[in-house]
Amino acid sequence: MPSLDDDLAKLALQEERLVFGRFDADTAWSLIEYLKARAEAEGAAIAIDVTLVSMPLAYLALPGTTPDNADWIRRKRNSVFKLFKSSYAIGRRLEQQQTSLEEKLALPPRDYVSHGGCVPIRVKGAGFIGALTVSGLPQRQDHNWAVAAMAKVLGLDITDIALSAE
Template identity: 55%
Template sequence: MNIDNDLRRIALQEQQLQFERFDLDTAWKLGVTLRRMAAERKLGCVIDITLFSMQVFYAALDGATPDNPNWVRRKRNTVFRLFKSSYATGLSLLKQQTNLQAKLGLADAEFAAHGGSFPIVVKGTGCIGAVTVSGLPQRDDHNLVVEALAELLGANHDELKLES
């Protein structure tokens, strides 16, 4: 893993994985896509889609733990605060050899700079929410979200995925 390469690729993901519009049907389709992918791969995780106004999708798959919803909340809070993926935030902080508390005064109990939460962006509007996965290693959480977004938006996942 090369942090600079990952940060460039995540910036590309965030630029390309944007919606023309996003409504509750879109949230459902995204959530079902994520759940299908996770179930087919037998991944124990929690999936959450939350807009700034309300939670619009939630699923927990076999193997999820009681800690996963709290991780979802903390990663989502990071996206809501910074309007970029929680993984990009974590990698940026790692590169700077700091953390959310030291850099921004954000408490670990409320925020997590770990992969798995990705901004839901509507073109011309901005970030309206976040889609979050928790339960896998953070890079895998992030990659699963990106893969589902790419499928739903018709983007080329091979061009967007993080290098192995």
């Protein structure tokens, strides 16, 4: 596993660069389509969620997922909506501090988790407006897939700030 400091630096840069000029239902659908095609090509069972602060926008559960995936999405999203950081960045920071969401902020694990896969959606001039969540893979891979989808839709090359697959 790469160092916490290296991961945290790259995670911060991802959140800085992955900013949309605008975001609507078509943008959400583009994220879903990319992730669905990738999952089908790689034989992965994932659930995908795009939720704005104001409302749910899109959800897709591929064959092989279970209701647990929807619950993981809810818990990851709660953490991102509370702290405005990716769920993986939250988890890596807590690991660095040797604490948990429950110990540090009294957030119950039934409703909040710091497992990777939920990435904030930000719009230039508006800031944080929602989150994209992937569930079904190991947490680092969930995170990487969500980031890859956003980079693809934004037309960005983020190889310099991509987390290793480890």
